[in-house]
Amino acid sequence: MARAFVALRGADPDDRDALSAAVQDAATELQAGLANRSTYSKTEAAHLLDVSSTTLEKWIDRGLLPVVQVPRYKRHRVPALALLALAGEVKQLRRDGRRRGLLVEALSRLEQEDPQWRAEFERLYQPGLAGGPDEDFLSAAPSPDFGPED
Amino acid sequence: MRTSSQRRPPRTSDQRTESAAVWEAVVRREVRPLIDALAGKRAGYRDAYEQLRQDPCLVRTTPQGPRPFAYRLSGPLEPKVCGVHLKRGYRLAFTMQPAQDEQHEGRVVILYVGTRDTRERSRDIWRIVHDLFDTENPAAGHLRPPCCDEGLPRMDEAELTVFLDRLRRLLRGRKTPAGGQR
Numbered sequence: 001m002a003r004a005f006v007a008l009r010g011a012d013p014d015d016r017d018a019l020s021a022a023v024q025d026a027a028t029e030l031q032a033g034l035a036n037r038s039t040y041s042k043t044e045a046a047h048l049l050d051v052s053s054t055t056l057e058k059w060i061d062r063g064l065l066p067v068v069q070v071p072r073y074k075r076h077r078v079p080a081l082a083l084l085a086l087a088g089e090v091k092q093l094r095r096d097g098r099r100r101g102l103l104v105e106a107l108s109r110l111e112q113e114d115p116q117w118r119a120e121f122e123r124l125y126q127p128g129l130a131g132g133p134d135e136d137f138l139s140a141a142p143s144p145d146f147g148p149e150d
Numbered sequence: 151m152r153t154s155s156q157r158r159p160p161r162t163s164d165q166r167t168e169s170a171a172v173w174e175a176v177v178r179r180e181v182r183p184l185i186d187a188l189a190g191k192r193a194g195y196r197d198a199y200e201q202l203r204q205d206p207c208l209v210r211t212t213p214q215g216p217r218p219f220a221y222r223l224s225g226p227l228e229p230k231v232c233g234v235h236l237k238r239g240y241r242l243a244f245t246m247q248p249a250q251d252e253q254h255e256g257r258v259v260i261l262y263v264g265t266r267d268t269r270e271r272s273r274d275i276w277r278i279v280h281d282l283f284d285t286e287n288p289a290a291g292h293l294r295p296p297c298c299d300e301g302l303p304r305m306d307e308a309e310l311t312v313f314l315d316r317l318r319r320l321l322r323g324r325k326t327p328a329g330g331q332r
Contacts, residue, residue, distance in 0.1 A: 137176040145189035
């Protein structure tokens with residue numbers, strides 16, 4: 001995290017490209033540093049996602065947000081890597097004006113777009129949100145019995 | 151991680167009509183009999199299937215104004231389900247999932263096909279679909295906006311599983327799956 005601080009302090013505010021690169025590096029560095037903490041309490045998670053505790057519990061109940069049991073804590077905790085990635089994505093969606101279905105959209109974006117997250121997604125969510133086994137899906141093509149107007 | 155600036159920009163209606171992107175149109179085993187039951191009904195499913203594969207987000211420009219091929223449901227299912235008008239009173243409900251491979255833009259998952267029947271409510275597709283989601287079909291305010299204008303409809307696998315469990319129970323007692331009109 002110290003490197004992130006130095007990168008940001010050292011960036012030239014007039015050089016947009018350099019500043020943008022420094023912010024990107026700092027975000028990566030911060031995420032790695034914060035993820036070292038491994039888990040967050042539900043209250044902290046709700047705060048990071050900027051939702052109420054009730055909403056957070058609802059997301060957890062629906063299997064949208066994973067929780068883990070950590071020996072030294074009495075209550076379930078939210079894994080840091082999943083939480084931080086989701087929080088960033090949710091914030092982006094809010095900035096884009098989206099108000100509903102935030103977490104589902106954030107998850108599907110992460111799962112679809114980030115190869116690193118795809119592996120994490122499968123580890124955290126299977127058999128939850130990840131697409132069902134392909135053998136459960138059939139083609140929706142009309143059968144040979146269908147006529148031209150069918 | 152891919153940043154927001156690297157994401158594909160949202161397509162406009164005009165771009166959609168010109169897009170050659172191909173979607174994967176799939177159905178779960180439980181729903182397949184509903185589609186098979188449309189053979190001989192002249193419901194236009196074949197055309198709708200092709201359009202779902204080519205571009206479920208298509209918005210046609212007509213003299214009466216823009217007309218979406220698929221529209222978003224109103225009410226509690228608005229984030230999850232889009233509908234398509236077939237011929238002869240049939241409707242098709244679908245949701246979308248992320249692409250499973252590089253060749254497709256995404257996956258269209260057909261949830262139900264049946265008739266719109268406001269007189270016999272127990273056979274009405276939208277009543278049935280809302281029942282399967284265990285939610286209320288709003289009585290009014292069906293605006294039918296284009297399916298993809300506010301993002302894509304999404305359902306997670308857990309919701310889909312619950313939906314299909316209920317559908318399986320519903321179809322168990324039926325002689326013909328698509329509303330008994332064969």
